[in-house]
Amino acid sequence: MEWVVVISVLVLTVLSLLRVNVIIAIIAAALTAGLMSGMSIVESIEMMVSGMGGQASTALSYILLGAFAVAISYTGITAILVNYLIKVLTGRKTMMVLAIAGVACLSQNLVPVHIAFIPILIPPLLKLFDDMRVDRRGVAAALTFGLKAPYVTIPAGFGLIFHETIQNGMVENGADITIGQTTLAMLIPGSGMVIGLLIAIFITYRKDREAVSGAGGSEANFTVPPTENVTFNRIxxxxxxxIAGALIVQIFTQNLIAGALTGLVLMFALVVVPFRNGDQVMADGIAMMGQIAFVMLVASGFGKVLEDTGAVSALVEMSSSFLGNNQALIALILLLVGLVVTIGIGSSFGTIPILAALFVPISLASGFSTLATASMIGTAGALGDAGSPASDSTLGPTSGLNADGKHHHIWDTCVPTFLHYNIPLIVFGWIAAMVL
Incomplete structure (x- = not known):
């Protein structure tokens, strides 16, 4: 039983590396876990489907945020940003990639649209990337950094939800902790991500690279979106x-759906977007975010199979049974177990409750402090967003960078982000567990 998680995630990883569609790969991994646990194919499918509701709220929020992002783009305000980047940063590759990382950071805490901004901002820049011979893997690393690091370290916007999820998971399993303490616990792992970003931009992907047509699976019939000269106006x-209304409501209600709905309602109420365009805005939002939302649903079903079969518990028990009280080794094993679990599911928010139920008893019994335990849980959860084929933090960057069919999801997004963020997260998460 303890090998179910490892083998099923290996199935997911291998199929993804072989360029099998990520949804098919996740379903195959879930069926593998079910069959290895003694269930039939039908029982495995039913358990997976029953668990898909675990991410229903997240999937709906992504679609609504996608519609909100489409409504924002309708006003032409994003063209102002794109034109500014083109004007100021043309010929300055490193500064452009850093600027993209900065813009991505705003999507987590200040303007809570998460990945919905990527298909609007990135496609108009693709021709510029090609002219400047920018390595798109570095852009993918920059985008994933912006989608992860802010919520990992800052308890605002999406970050507030992440830190409260850690807090609730620990409290429910017998460890009292405050939001301020979870923030302190995640500072060291978050700094590891900063180092990973700098290595990606200034070392690994600094050289020129030609984008290859069809690398993303097809020769896309791609036309560069217009970036006409737009001046700031009343609209x-x-x-x-x-945007401010959506942010305020999201923070006070701690509900992404409420925030997205507020933003959409205000866009129509203020006549920023004509009411007659409502159907088109929703249709475009679903087209933009629908596949990612469905991947999250299927990934949630995979997590349900792993959890209900007892495979995760068995893996942790096996890992800890022969470790004794060696805190250094226990911390490393728990982080590696977290990597295996979360990279298969691809959702940090969805796996935190599972990880807390497993990590808290083992950590407290082994003498780890509350801060060290929170750091390990948060780090293990964050590992699922970098490098996972099913993560919105990798699916999002690919959705923009592969608009012209020149960027492969696994080799150009998942592998680079895995190397530059998961490795530093494990190292700095282990250090945090040792010093806190």
Whole structure:
């Protein structure tokens, strides 16, 4: 039983590396876990489907945020940002990639649209990337950094949800902790991500690279979106009001759906977007985010299979049974177990409750402090967002960078982000467990 998690995740990883569609790969991994646990194929499918509701709220919020992002783009305000980047950063590759990382950071805490901004911002820049021979793997690393590091370290916007999820998971398993303490616990792992970003931009992907047509699976019939000269006007000011309203509601209600709905309602109420365009905005939002939302649903079903079969518990028990009280080794094993579990599921928010139920008893029994335990749980959860084929933090960057069919999801997004973020997260998460 203890090898079910390892083998099923290996199935997912191998199929993804062989360029099998990520949804098919996740289903195959879930069926593998079910069959190895003694269930039939039908029982495995039923358990997977029953678990898909675990990410239903997240999937719906992504679709609504996608519609919100489409409404924002309708005003032309994103063209102002794109034109500014093109004007100021043309010929300055490193600064452009750093600027993209900075813009991505805003999507987690200040303007909570998460990955919905990528298909709007990145495609107009693809021709510029090609002209400047920018290595798109570095851009993918920058985007994933911006989608992860802010919520890992800052308890605002998506970050507030992440830190509260850690807090609730620990409290439910007998370890009292505050949001301030979870923030402190995640500072060291978060700094590891900063180092990974700098290595990716200034060392690994600094050299020129030609994008290859068809690398993303097809020869896309791609036309560069227009970036006409747009000046800031009243509509743009009202758009900022809608964005601020969505942010405020999301923070106070701690509900992404409520925030996205507020933003959409304000866009129509303020006549930023004509009401007659409502159907088109929703349709475009679903087209933009629908596949990613469905991947999250299927990944949640995979997590349900792993959890209900007892495979994760068995893996942790096997890992800890022969370790005794060696804290250094226990911390490393728990982080590696977290990597195996979360990279298969691809959702840090969805796996935190599972990890807390497993990590808290073992950590407290082994003498780890509350801060060290929180650091290990948060780090293990964050590992699922970098490098996982099923993660929105890798699916999002690919959705923008592969608009012209020149960027492969696994080799150009997942592998680079795995190397530059999961390795530093494990190292710095282990250090945090030792010093906190």
């Amino acid at each position: 743009h000011a009202l758009t900022l009001v809608a």
